[in-house]
Amino acid sequence: MSDDTLLLIDAPLVADPDADEELGPDVAEPIADEDLRGSRLLLARRVVTPIEINGESGGLVELSCTFQPAYETRFTWARLTMMLKTPAGIRIAGLEPRAIQDPRPVKFTVDDKGTLGLKYAPTELGVEQSIQKEYEVYHCAVQGSGIGTAKARWDFRENEHRQDGLGTDQGLLLTLPVTGRVSGLVLVNARLARSGVGGVLSAVRDMILGAEQRDYSFSVEIPEK
Numbered sequence: 001m002s003d004d005t006l007l008l009i010d011a012p013l014v015a016d017p018d019a020d021e022e023l024g025p026d027v028a029e030p031i032a033d034e035d036l037r038g039s040r041l042l043l044a045r046r047v048v049t050p051i052e053i054n055g056e057s058g059g060l061v062e063l064s065c066t067f068q069p070a071y072e073t074r075f076t077w078a079r080l081t082m083m084l085k086t087p088a089g090i091r092i093a094g095l096e097p098r099a100i101q102d103p104r105p106v107k108f109t110v111d112d113k114g115t116l117g118l119k120y121a122p123t124e125l126g127v128e129q130s131i132q133k134e135y136e137v138y139h140c141a142v143q144g145s146g147i148g149t150a151k152a153r154w155d156f157r158e159n160e161h162r163q164d165g166l167g168t169d170q171g172l173l174l175t176l177p178v179t180g181r182v183s184g185l186v187l188v189n190a191r192l193a194r195s196g197v198g199g200v201l202s203a204v205r206d207m208i209l210g211a212e213q214r215d216y217s218f219s220v221e222i223p224e225k
Contacts, residue, residue, distance in 0.1 A: 059222030139167025
């Protein structure tokens with residue numbers, strides 16, 4: 001098992017030139033270019049664990065991503081897409097989170113077919129102290145898809161009542177029926193927002209990953225069990 005956190009991508013999020021023309025007059029005014037600076041994506045590899053999937057060698061890959069907003073702004077929505085390129089013919093066996101709406105901590109499970117699942121934490125008083133390292137907490141709603149394909153996609157959406165952004169350090173898990181080096185590309189779309197007086201949305205801007213390129217490469221190494 002590899003458990004040393006490794007930063008895979010640390011790249012700026014910039015204004016999406018294709019989306020700026022689509023906001024329209026009914027949407028809040030756009031955030032100025034100079035106020036976007038500091039918006040970034042951080043994608044890190046947390047853990048890679050060799051596992052058996054249907055009797056064959058594979059791996060559980062745990063990642064974390066952070067959508068870091070510019071000063072005095074927040075991300076209200078984001079989509080992270082991972083397109084696996086090598087080895088040829090790779091397909092995702094399991095993926096989580098697939099649907100998170102509840103802010104309670106969750107624990108992920110994996111079976112011998114590489115299928116990932118989750119369990120919500122007990123709600124008894126005081127239990128939080130004993131599960132801090134074992135359970136994952138999601139600050140916002142998350143929806144994922146891509147099982148059986150080479151493309152994983154996660155959508156993140158802030159709580160519309162709290163309106164406090166997406167939070168940080170979102171855990172993402174994949175099970176892959178291969179070992180060795182796995183590589184691919186990451187794309188991001190996101191919406192940055194700024195609130196005015198009384199918390200009313202005053203300005204927004206749609207963002208993409210990268211100043212000169214819209215995708216960034218990444219790779220992880222899955223060791224033999």
